[in-house]
Structure formats: C-alpha cells, structure tokens
C-alpha cells in the first residue's frame with residue numbers, strides 16, 4: 049500500500065509555487081504569516097515544466113490558464129492545497145483533487161465592487177443614450193438632442209439576483225437617488241429602502257433598468273428570453289454582467305432592432321473568444337445603442353489585489369490551522385486555535401469504519417483526545433484531532449497506516 053503523504057508545519061520547509069503573475073499582495077500575506085519558500089513566476093508553465101515544479105510544492109497558486117488535470121495532480125505528491133486566484137475553478141479537476149486530499153480555494157467575492165461600479169456607470173450612460181451618440185460621433189455624426197436622454201435620479205433599478213453584487217449595487221444606486229426593487233429566489237433582507245418583488249414579471253414591468261446578477265444554473269438559463277423582453281417597460285434598458293447563458297442574445301438583438309428597448313449593456317456572452325486574438329462574434333455587433341464589453345465586469349487592478357489577499361489568507365488559514373471553510377471541493381471545517389496541543393489532520397476515503405479505526409489508534413495507545421472535528425464531502429472525509437504534543441509523532445505514524453488514508457498532517 050502506498051504511504052500517505054505527511055506534511056509538518058515547519059514553515060521554512062513549506063513551498064508555495066505561484067504562477068501566472070499573481071498579484072504581489074498574495075506574497076505579502078504569505079510572508080507576513082512566516083512563509084519564506086515562495087516561488088512566483090510571471091506566466092503559466094508547459095505541462096512538463098509544471099509537473100516538475102509541482103512535484104516539490106505544498107501549495108500552488110494559479111489563475112485561469114493553468115490546467116490542473118488528474119494526470120498532473122497524480123504527480124503532485126506533496127500538494128496540500130490549490131489556490132485559484134480568480135473566480136472560476138473549472139481549470140482544476142476538482143474531483144481528482146478531492147480524491148487526493150487536496151483542498152481547492154478561490155476568490156468568489158473580491159471583484160464585487162468592480163462589477164457594481166461598472167453597472168452603475170452603464171446605467172447612467174444608457175439612460176442618456178450615450179452609446180449611440182458616441183458611436184455616431186466616431187463616424188463624424190453629431191446627435192445633439194435631449195430626446196430620450198434621462199437622469200437616473202428617481203428611476204427604478206430592477207436587480208435580479210440580490211446577492212453579493214446585487215446588494216452592493218443596491219446601496220450605490222440608492223445613494224444616486226434611484227428607487228431599487230429586486231427579485232431573488234431566496235428571501236433577502238433589503239438594503240436601505242430597496243423593495244423585494246414577488247416575481248420576475250413584476251420586476252420587469254416596473255424597472256427602467258433591469259440588471260442581472262444571478263449565477264449560471266438550469267433555472268437561470270435563458271431566463272431573459274422573448275417573453276421577458278416583451279414584458280419589460282417600453283424604453284427601458286437591460287444590463288447583463290452575470291453569465292452569458294442568462295440572456296437569449298438573439299431575442300435581445302431583435303428587441304433592440306424593434307426599438308422596444310432604449311439600449312443594453314452586455315459584458316458576458318454565450319460564446320466568448322478564448323483569447324484576445326480571436327474575433328468576437330455576436331448578433332449585438334453593430335447595434336449602436338448597446339455597450340459591449342469583453343467580460344471585464346470584475347477585471348480591475350483593485351480586484352486583482354483583493355483576490356491576492358483573499359486566496360492567500362485562505363491558504364494560510366488552511367496551512368496554519370486546518371480551517372477549510374469556503375473550499376470549493378473539500379469538506380468545510382472552521383477550527384478554533386489549538387494552544388498547547390498538536391493538531392492532527394487526517395484526510396481519508398469516506399467509507400464506513402474509518403473513524404472507528406482512527407479512534408482505535410488513540411485508545412490502543414492511551415492518547416487523550418482534547419478535541420475532535422469531522423466533516424465529509426462526497427467521497428472524502430476530513431477529521432481533525434487535537435492531542436498532547438508528546439504523542440503526536442506516534443499518533444501520526446499510526447494514522448497514516450489506517451486503510452483509506454489519503455493524507456495526514458500535523459500542526460503545532
């Protein structure tokens with residue numbers, strides 16, 4: 049049977065490999081926590097170069113270009129956790145990572161403010177008809193007119209999805225004098241004087257600007273189609289900076305050509321170019337009243353800095369204390385400090401009997417357990433045991449032999 053990898057908390061030995069030019073804010077957080085073996089590279093690595101480097105790393109930080117496949121993870125014997133310094137995590141084989149006892153973290157909320165600011169700016173530009181006036185001016189046109197140009201003060205902003213971005217936007221829009229209504233499938237406490245509405249249709253009928261902030265799910269797939277566009281107030285505007293699948297883009301293009309809507313601002317598309325070298329194709333191209341942006345709602349220098357801090361802090365917490373809350377693939381455990389005790393972390397296959405065998409190790413060796421925490425997620429279990437320092441070497445060695453063990457660590 050292969051020996052399950054063991055890691056200790058000797059910080060000088062723990063290696064962090066950061067790829068793809070992760071913001072220096074991450075390095076600052078790691079150094080402040082006492083970690084010194086940090087290698088930060090500006091770009092992504094080829095698969096072969098990555099396999100060689102990752103074999104020696106306890107933690108790896110990536111952005112969207114590094115693919116961590118099951119094959120690569122099989123060559124990452126020492127790897128404890130992966131930090132995705134971005135929002136998406138589909139570049140990592142999450143299941144393969146879990147089955148190897150590797151926790152994956154990301155930064156889902158670091159760019160909330162960036163998205164909310166863009167949506168607010170677009171609301172003002174759309175209500176003034178600026179996109180079409182701007183496009184005409186670039187061609188030598190001069191559309192000086194107050195027709196169909198409105199202040200946003202007093203207008204109704206309809207927010208679909210009242211989560212991190214929706215609520216932030218709600219506060220900012222009210223501060224500019226907008227009325228805010230929102231629709232969410234979950235009952236949410238309104239910010240300020242925002243009002244929940246019972247149905248999407250109700251929101252569409254009342255809002256001067258409809259803005260979408262829902263996740264990509266079966267229920268949100270094409271949630272704005274021909275019927276919903278027809279249910280919007282004539283002369284209103286639509287903003288989508290959520291996910292490309294949420295709006296039927298062909299139906300939107302038709303509604304705009306029919307002049308039913310004043311305009312739209314779209315940041316996310318069903319088909320997005322995979323790189324800046326590819327051509328962007330969309331039925332919305334050429335419609336002057338539409339602001340088209342290349343999925344940059346959350347892309348700001350500040351967001352990158354916040355992402356660096358958020359993910360590095362999660363890695364430090366997991367490394368120092370075993371806390372795995374907000375991991376996207378791993379059992380989530382929030383742990384207290386463990387002064388005076390050594391903490392054993394045991395990651396195992398989630399099959400009947402493992403916990404009984406772990407506890408047997410302690411009773412057979414007459415080791416007193418000060419605290420124990422267990423959480424499981426799909427195929428993997430994560431048990432944390434605080435014990436007297438004097439016994440941790442013996443206990444760790446025996447725990448590594450428990451059948452089903454994926455990985456063990458001791459923190460002190």
Ligand code: NAI
Pocket residue numbers: 135156157159160163208209210211212213214231232233234261262263264265267268289290291315316343344345346347
């Ligand atoms: P969140 O999870 O905090 O909020 C989503 C809200 O939508 C929740 O309150 C949820 O209850 C609600 N919801 C879910 N299904 C719904 C449905 N069928 N109808 C109505 N409400 C529903 O998410 P967050 O952080 O506010 O992000 C929102 C969206 O923005 C996500 O799709 C995310 O991928 C996207 N996003 C886009 C960025 C960009 O660059 N354009 C950057 C960051 C996020």
